[in-house]
Amino acid sequence: MFQFKLVLLGDSSVGKSSIVHRFVKDSFDDFRESTIGAAFLSQTIKIRDTSSDSTEDTVIKFEIWDTAGQERYKSLAPMYYRNANAALVVYDITQQDSLSKAQNWVNELKNKVGDEDLIICLLGNKLDLCDSSDNGDKRAVMTDEAKVYAEEQDLLFYEVSAKTGQGVKDVFQSIGEKLYQIKKEEMLSKKGRQAASAKDSVNVKLQRPSTNDPTSCCY
Amino acid sequence: MDFLDEQYIENVPTPGAGNVVSSAGLKPPVARSGHSSGSAQLSRSSSFQWGLGNNVSSQPTTSVNMDQTICQISATPTSLTPVVTPSVTPAVTPDVVTSSPSIYRAVLLESRMNDAAENEAQANSRVLDKDDALMESMSQSIYSNVDSGRRIFPFVSVDIPTVFINKKPLTTEDLDLRCWDKNFFILTSAGKPIYSMHGKDEQIISFMGILHTVVNYFQLENSTDIRMIESGEQKFIFLDRSPIILVAYSTRGETSNELISQLDFLHSYLLSSLSQRQVSRIFDKRENFDLRNFLESTDFENLDEICSLISEKFYPDVLLGSLQCLTLNRSYRSQLHECMLQNLMRESDLPRGTLLYGLIVAPNSKLCSVLRPRGHTLHTTDLHLLFCLIFHQFQNLNENQELWVPICFPKFNSNGFLYCYIKFLSSPNYKISSKSRPVLVLISAQKDAFYQLKLLGDKLTSSITSNGLLDKIFQAQPVRIGDIQAPLVHHFLYKSKKHVQYVMPQLQFADRESDSVQAEEYEKKLMTYYQQIHNSVFSDGGIPFNKSIINFFNWESSLGPFEEPNNIGLIQGEKTQMLGLAWITPGFELYLISNNGVNDKRILLKSAKKIISWCRKNEGKIFVNEGATF
Ligand SMILES: Nc1nc2c(ncn2[C@@H]2O[C@H](COP(=O)(O)OP(=O)(O)OP(=O)(O)O)[C@@H](O)[C@H]2O)c(=O)[nH]1
Numbered sequence: 001m002f003q004f005k006l007v008l009l010g011d012s013s014v015g016k017s018s019i020v021h022r023f024v025k026d027s028f029d030d031f032r033e034s035t036i037g038a039a040f041l042s043q044t045i046k047i048r049d050t051s052s053d054s055t056e057d058t059v060i061k062f063e064i065w066d067t068a069g070q071e072r073y074k075s076l077a078p079m080y081y082r083n084a085n086a087a088l089v090v091y092d093i094t095q096q097d098s099l100s101k102a103q104n105w106v107n108e109l110k111n112k113v114g115d116e117d118l119i120i121c122l123l124g125n126k127l128d129l130c131d132s133s134d135n136g137d138k139r140a141v142m143t144d145e146a147k148v149y150a151e152e153q154d155l156l157f158y159e160v161s162a163k164t165g166q167g168v169k170d171v172f173q174s175i176g177e178k179l180y181q182i183k184k185e186e187m188l189s190k191k192g193r194q195a196a197s198a199k200d201s202v203n204v205k206l207q208r209p210s211t212n213d214p215t216s217c218c219y
Numbered sequence: 220m221d222f223l224d225e226q227y228i229e230n231v232p233t234p235g236a237g238n239v240v241s242s243a244g245l246k247p248p249v250a251r252s253g254h255s256s257g258s259a260q261l262s263r264s265s266s267f268q269w270g271l272g273n274n275v276s277s278q279p280t281t282s283v284n285m286d287q288t289i290c291q292i293s294a295t296p297t298s299l300t301p302v303v304t305p306s307v308t309p310a311v312t313p314d315v316v317t318s319s320p321s322i323y324r325a326v327l328l329e330s331r332m333n334d335a336a337e338n339e340a341q342a343n344s345r346v347l348d349k350d351d352a353l354m355e356s357m358s359q360s361i362y363s364n365v366d367s368g369r370r371i372f373p374f375v376s377v378d379i380p381t382v383f384i385n386k387k388p389l390t391t392e393d394l395d396l397r398c399w400d401k402n403f404f405i406l407t408s409a410g411k412p413i414y415s416m417h418g419k420d421e422q423i424i425s426f427m428g429i430l431h432t433v434v435n436y437f438q439l440e441n442s443t444d445i446r447m448i449e450s451g452e453q454k455f456i457f458l459d460r461s462p463i464i465l466v467a468y469s470t471r472g473e474t475s476n477e478l479i480s481q482l483d484f485l486h487s488y489l490l491s492s493l494s495q496r497q498v499s500r501i502f503d504k505r506e507n508f509d510l511r512n513f514l515e516s517t518d519f520e521n522l523d524e525i526c527s528l529i530s531e532k533f534y535p536d537v538l539l540g541s542l543q544c545l546t547l548n549r550s551y552r553s554q555l556h557e558c559m560l561q562n563l564m565r566e567s568d569l570p571r572g573t574l575l576y577g578l579i580v581a582p583n584s585k586l587c588s589v590l591r592p593r594g595h596t597l598h599t600t601d602l603h604l605l606f607c608l609i610f611h612q613f614q615n616l617n618e619n620q621e622l623w624v625p626i627c628f629p630k631f632n633s634n635g636f637l638y639c640y641i642k643f644l645s646s647p648n649y650k651i652s653s654k655s656r657p658v659l660v661l662i663s664a665q666k667d668a669f670y671q672l673k674l675l676g677d678k679l680t681s682s683i684t685s686n687g688l689l690d691k692i693f694q695a696q697p698v699r700i701g702d703i704q705a706p707l708v709h710h711f712l713y714k715s716k717k718h719v720q721y722v723m724p725q726l727q728f729a730d731r732e733s734d735s736v737q738a739e740e741y742e743k744k745l746m747t748y749y750q751q752i753h754n755s756v757f758s759d760g761g762i763p764f765n766k767s768i769i770n771f772f773n774w775e776s777s778l779g780p781f782e783e784p785n786n787i788g789l790i791q792g793e794k795t796q797m798l799g800l801a802w803i804t805p806g807f808e809l810y811l812i813s814n815n816g817v818n819d820k821r822i823l824l825k826s827a828k829k830i831i832s833w834c835r836k837n838e839g840k841i842f843v844n845e846g847a848t849f
């Protein structure tokens with residue numbers, strides 16, 4: 001089983017806890033308490049490995065840090081994102097300034113954590129409050145605005161609703177797949193290297209010529 | 220010795236000292252409506268009659284008598300000399316005892332009393348004997364002083380009548396500040412409002428201006444801090460914790476000391492969230508800072524929660540300065556402590572000092588067990604704050620959710636934060652909501668110790684799950700009044716001073732969530748009864764009138780149903796004949812209230828003795844003693 005660390009960041013009340021709750025429990029609460037400190041949860045998902053012919057699913061486990069958006073806890077954030085494999089930076093589609101807060105988080109992550117180690121996903125929440133056919137549309141951040149920004153910064157981007165559940169599962173699924181992909185490549189190259197070095201050491205120790213046997217590299 | 224510090228309060232106001240202002244000196248800015256400010260009439264009001272003061276004059280058909288029997292007892296019953304004297308204690312205004320004052324006084328020899336606070340945890344039998352002897356002598360001397368009482372009323376009812384007016388505004392529109400019989404205000408030393416329990420912003424701002432002026436005036440004129448303004452039954456208490464000033468307003472007759480404890484609790488909450496260091500830093504930079512900009516919505520919710528807890532709910536914790544424990548079989552508790560200790564010792568990867576405290580807390584803020592370094596204690600206020608957070612802020616948790624929360628424990632160290640690993644425990648055998656599940660708390664001073672503590676927490680949880688101790692916690696039953704053979708007692712509070720913990724039987728409404736309005740009224744009423752009993756043996760400054768006291772308190776009203784004018788509150792159409800008892804020794808405090816229709820003090824006293832010996836006998840079950848120390 002693979003295990004990945006995931007952190008949610010974003011302004012207070014954009015819906016981080018609600019998203020996690022939807023993902024973990026598949027439920028929603030209209031009156032959720034603001035998070036104090038941070039909450040740690042875990043949840044597993046299954047991933048179908050399309051590249052291999054095996055029909056068996058791979059199970060991956062997410063360890064999730066749902067952080068507090070309140071300004072006061074900002075200084076604790078590095079503790080949670082330091083070792084993360086993926087960061088979900090959440091904003092509220094109906095609050096313009098929550099996007100700029102999200103952009104600050106993206107900047108902080110890019111400065112403090114190496115790009116290649118961390119998948120960053122920009123997430124617009126409360127999609128249920130936006131219905132262009134309805135004049136009660138509360139949208140304040142246009143999809144294109146966020147999308148263009150995400151492309152510039154090379155981020156994943158989704159709009160979701162924790163309330164209806166729309167898109168939430170997909171976000172975690174695709175992050176899981178992406179992380180799995182990276183992990184697999186990493187292991188392949190490591191194994192390759194290990195196999196190579198193993199051969200070297202055999203050569204050195206046993207003074208035997210290399211066999212060049214392709215089956216010695218088995219994955 | 221014991222793991223809990225005695226609650227202490229600084230700035231205890233001393234009545235009669237220069238910093239107390241009487242009504243003659245200063246008119247308080249808020250006058251209660253329908254209340255003539257003349258003090259002649261008000262001198263009749265006592266700790267009891269604040270609720271009925273208005274009523275007695277406007278409703279001559281009701282008569283309410285308060286009968287105080289104060290007996291201060293020596294250890295030797297032979298030295299007892301009853302003296303009838305009208306002036307008893309500052310808490311009792313003589314003219315309150317309207318008819319047949321029955322006040323007894325005994326000569327006091329307290330030096331021989333056994334100071335249980337100094338006893339070791341395992342009181343040996345000799346000590347117990349000594350305690351029993353004291354108890355016996357106290358009660359014997361009371362027996363010779365009290366009437367056995369004629370049974371005036373042919374009824375004894377377990378329904379406790381409402382003899383206090385519940386002053387609650389009927390509408391929430393356009394309310395004057397003085398509609399509330401109790402209010403809390405928090406402002407900065409520069410006069411900027413921070414919080415008020417009731418009232419709208421506009422009202423608060425001008426009112427806080429007045430409070431600020433008053434505070435400043437006294438600092439300038441007398442170069443002392445103002446602590447109390449009293450006018451009739453209205454009282455303002457000030458607590459200056461510069462740069463924060465806290466003010467309590469009440470017409471409910473609490474002692475100054477109780478109000479100060481409440482203000483201290485509110486202040487402690489602010490510190491738990493901000494820490495003294497941060498507060499000082501903010502105000503050093505800008506004296507005029509508006510702290511509301513720095514507080515979060517959760518802070519205001521928590522302040523509301525605490526205010527309602529200490530003024531609307533049954534919450535004797537602050538009054539008694541102690542906390543409640545889960546009633547758990549003695550051997551289970553020690554197994555639990557053993558198990559906590561073993562898990563800690565086995566955790567070789569956990570550097571020494573990473574874990575500061577470990578706690579298991581049962582629902583309703585009942586302490587279950589404690590893991591702590593030898594020689595380190597926890598302060599009750601810090602624990603009260605932690606429990607408030609856990610059971611009000613976090614109750615909506617997922618079962619597989621764990622929290623990592625920085626909290627400043629102001630009595631432990633007001634300048635720094637500790638980090639709490641918090642996990643709601645669940646048992647496969649008990650499917651219940653997180654609200655009624657026990658909680659594991661592991662506390663560290665290191666902010667990155669989460670994974671280490673989680674590992675310890677996981678192991679601890681799995682061992683108490685597999686050995687069945689967790690289920691014992693789930694199964695634990697609260698004490699019920701019927702568990703003790705104590706006739707005519709409706710409810711009691713027993714505090715062991717050595718443990719700084721108290722025990723009480725489950726409230727009548729505790730299980731019935733359906734009728735929350737009724738439950739709320741019951742809780743508030745019960746709290747008021749206890750406050751009055753408590754205040755009859757403690758001075759305004761919070762010092763007991765004597766090291767050992769037995770005191771009866773009588774509530775009596777003889778009238779049938781009537782409705783309060785103005786429709787403010789309703790006095791139930793029931794005759795009231797109730798007795799309260801306060802019994803204080805160096806080792807314990809017992810407060811009890813009788814059923815309605817009881818006036819037999821002898822029986823009540825016997826019941827009190829039963830309760831005391833029951834509590835003594837079951838100490839290991841109802842209190843956490845040393846905890847597990849490492
Ligand atoms: N309509 C709607 N409301 C939502 C949605 N997600 C969250 N909310 C509401 O927004 C409020 C805040 O949600 P939370 O999940 O507590 O926000 P948070 O980001 O965790 O906030 P902090 O813990 O303070 O950082 C709650 O009242 C939710 O009910 C959504 O998708 N649609």
Ligand SMILES: [Mg+2]
Pocket residue numbers: 016017018033034035066067068069
């Ligand atoms: Mg949250």
